[in-house]
Amino acid sequence: ATDVLFLSNGEAQVFEDIKNLLTLLENNIDLLSGVMKGEVFYGEATSLLATSSKEYDLIVTNVEGFKLINASFSEDVGDTVLGYLGTQFKQAFCDFVLGSRLYNDRFAFLVEHDNKYTAPWFESLALKLEKDAPVKNLVVKFGIYPCLDKTLSIYVLCNRSFLALDTIKKKYNTFSVKYTKELFITLLKRQQLLDDSFQGFEEKEFEIYYQPKIQISSSAIVGAEALIRWNHPKFGLLMPKDFIPLFEESGFITKLDFYVIKNVCSHIHRWLEAKLPIVPISVNISQIDFFIPSLDRKIYDAVNEAKVDPKWIHLEVTESAYMANHSTIVSVINSLRRMGFKIEMDDFGTGYSSLNMLCELPVDIIKLDMQLIQNNDNDIKKSVLSFIIALSKWLNLDTIAEGVETAEELENLKQKGCNLVQGYFYSWPMRVLDFETYLVEHQKKDEEIEKLSFMSFKGQDDAKTILFLEEDQQTNLKQLIKDRTNYQILEAPSASNLCDTIIKEYSRIDVVLLSMTDFNLDVMRILTFLNSSPSWKHIPVILIADDSIQSEIKAVEMGAACYLRPDYDFELLNLYLRKSFDSLEMNRIRNELELKTKKLQDVAYRDSLTEFYNRRGCDYAVSNLSYGQSHALFLLDVDNLKLCNDDYGHDNGDLVLKRVASTIKQETRDGDILVRLGGDEFVLVLLNLSNPQQALKKGISICNAIKTIELDIKGCHPTCSMGATIFKNKNDFRAACKRADIALYEAKKTNKGSCKLFIEE
Structure with missing residues (x-):
């Protein structure tokens, strides 16, 4: 008993005492839930924590979508739910010290520290609450501040516990979260990023990077994706995962998306004006953008204002966005396609995909999610990937695989028929100026390779010189070369003379051909000599000798381009000669391109008057x-x-x-x-x-x-x-x-x- 009334005091006094007790009860107890009111809880908890030496845990709760319960049913039903929760919580936390409905659907319980309060324990309680609830699909979540810090006020403790609890909102099958200092620091950083976002735009801290898209068959650049980075003054360079989810929650993502579109269009316009190489650029459109009235017109106006043809802009929309608001998004996408934009479905294969959706949606390109590409080590995953690529081909859709990082992943995609890739295997995302240089370099390389592809071997034969050393003069190899090719032969009478000839004539020697009885000391000296100077280290060596497999391995290790046995076929030798000439020509082109690229970079990066950087x-x-x-x-x-x-x-x-x-x-x-x-x-x-x-x-x-x-x-x-x-x-x-x-x-x-x-x- 908490109070005792004596009848001897008289009937009038007893009634007065009961009235006073009821008033006190109404002031302290929440009549809906049967636990303390918030203001009383704060006062009692403050006194308790100031005087007690025990360790306590603070448990806070709330109901997901409680406002919908009031709206869908009635406030009376909502009150019934609160009463049900109050009763259930008192039973679950039967040894609680203090308990309260702080406000709305938010409860707080102060309990003595107990290690039983684990994620499985809270999950079991949440499922029981849902099962017995007066309404269907009641989802209750819990935040716990274990061994709470008594130097902080109860208001701060509750606030931090609820901050932790808010991090698991809308997370399916996650019913509890534990407050930690690390989590609090993360939450503070999140808040600071939100606070700094507007200033970030004013200070131009957001920077666009470009990651090329490569055609597998030709290694040509066929496009690029615009990616955003934040050069934050305190946290340094931030990746999209650090701030995009926050911006999506706050709605700030729309401003960021249009910032990217306008800047990309500005870059494209500048490239066109400067007659630089140009490829279509993909930009992301967030799901929340589709709630903007006349989104299609706003995107078109932004592109048109920069005097850019929509054909240079690809719009990436995630498949989850299609699923969330199908009819509206399809209508907007159809309008954008009519305006000339191409549409890419991003993150295809993340779990929402359906064949019906793939057949119905108005898209031009399917972008395969990296989860399908990476760690593709089980048969089901391989089959799904093959099926999606084959179906896309049947629907006349290109497929782009993102997140390609290894040669094995590239080869796997090539075999399955994927035609476009994007990832670190080819290039990291680059700043705009680096991307411009990258495009120019590749254009020049492509032009040189294209020229090379039209060169006939006959034309090459006329200019190629072989430095020839034949140990066994009885063979007719030299005569065969003269009779069946147009190669020029520079003959060396001995191994030592061959090295002297290289010193004098290395600039006109295209290959060294050694026809020896075996892999002997002279051969090793020649190979060692050829590796001794960058002036002639690039000259290929073809060795013909009769010896063991170990000698062949040793010769290749020392720098021989190939090793043939005496019973070789001449056509095979001629093939190796041509490959050596081809390799030499490619090295020459590569060196020229590197020099030209450096000159181009100097022109692009230097002030012509002072020769300082610009x-x-x-x-x-x-x-x-x-x-x-x-x-x-x-x-x-x-x-x-x-x-x-x-x-x-x-x-x-x-x-x-x-x-x-x-x-x-x-x-x-x-x-x-x-x-x-x-x-x-x-x-x-x-x-x-x-x-x-x-x-x-x-x-x-x-x-x-x-x-x-x-x-x-x-x-x-x-x-x-x-x-x-x-x-x-x-x-x-x-x-x-x-x-x-x-x-x-x-x-x-x-x-x-x-x-x-x-x-x-």
Whole structure:
């Protein structure tokens, strides 16, 4: 008994005491659930945790879709459910210390710490609650804060427990979650990412990367997918999995999707204007986008505004999106296809696929999910993959396999008839400037290979020279070569003479042919000599000798291109000769392409006036910096360059810039990143200079060196102002530029012609 009333006090007093007790009960107890009201629970728990030495667990609960219960049935039914839960919870947590319905369908119970509260225990309770509930499909979930931290208030403890509980909303067959510090840190990061998203757009922290799509048969680039990365000022480079799910939950994904579309169109427009190679680009459309009125028109307008033909844009829609809102999405997709866009069904094979859906949906390309491709080690999975590819062909749909990372996966897809692939095996996602270079390189390689494919062997024969050494003069090999081919023969009388001939004539030798009695010391000397210099290391060696299989292995290990027995067929020898010439020609083309690519990159990345990096080159150079190292960054302005241009002409202004650049180069080291941003602005990154005071000292030295420049221009005396700072990794580069800009402004304001170090206020 909690209270005792004495009849001897008189009937009136007893009734008054009962009335007071009922009032107290109504104030403290939630009459629907039979447990404490929230405000009472908070007060009682605060007192208990402040005075008790015991360890406690906090268990919180809520019902998934409780508002729908009230809406679908009535509030009376909802109240019945709350009463049912209150009774069941008191039985389940029979030894609870404090229990409360805090508000709505959210309960909290303070219990003494017990290791029985595990995931299986909560799952069993949840299933029992669903089975006996007054409504069908009642899903109750639990969050537990074990051995709670008594230094935190009960309000904070409840809040963190519910934060943990919210992470398993709509997760099928997950009924409980345990609060941990690691989970809380993750939740804080999630919230900060949401808070920082708008600023991320304003600061242009979101960056588009491109991953090529490759045709298996020709290795040609036939398209690319636009992927988004977030250069977060605190967390560094974030992958889509780190923020896309958050944006989908918040609805921010729509803004991001249109940001990608507009930027991709801007890139395509620039490529078309510059007559650069171009391929169709795929962009993702999220499921939530289809709730936007006139989505098809908005996408078309965004593309049309950039003066881009819709044929260059492929729109990727996940198969789960089709399943969720079939009729609406089909209508929008049909409209987009009529406008000229191609549609790719993304993530096909993730678990929602049906043959009926594949036959009905208006798509052009099926994109196979990487789960079907990777670890394809069971027969059922292989059969499903083969069937989907075959069915797609029958429906006249291309298939793209994403996530291809190994040669084995590529060969498996090739055998099954998949024609397009995308993945790390060919290329990682690239920044836009790197992707442009990649496209240019491949276009040139494709052109060279195409030219090579039309070259006849007869044409090659006329120009090819064989350095020939024959140990057994009784054979007629030399005569056979002369009679049956147009190869030129350069004969060496001995092994030692052969090496001398290589030194003199290596530039015109296309292959070395050795016809020997066996794999002897002379052969080993020749092979060793050929490997001794990069000038002739590339020359193939064909060896004819009669010896053991071990000798054959040894010869190949030492660099022989092939090893033939004396009973060889001449046509086989001629085939090996032609393959050697072909390989040599391909190496020559590859080397030329590498040189041309480097020249092309220099043109694309260099400022023609100063030969420093330009903005594009700056991004490229900074992106290749290693993590974990600190560098000094300087922002430099040439003082009064505009006046020099106005008074003495732009030619003299350019001369000033050249002399300033030359002086900077003398004051810095090879390997430092030197950039002319444009006009009179320069950026200098002095690698591994991590001490701020040393950086300031170096900046002052550069300023002083520029002051000593002498020009044959009366009254023109160049000076520069600089701002300096230290940055710790490449992801901090943009923020460091802003810091250096603040310091530069201070230098110009207080002492033009000097260097100022950024100091955090």
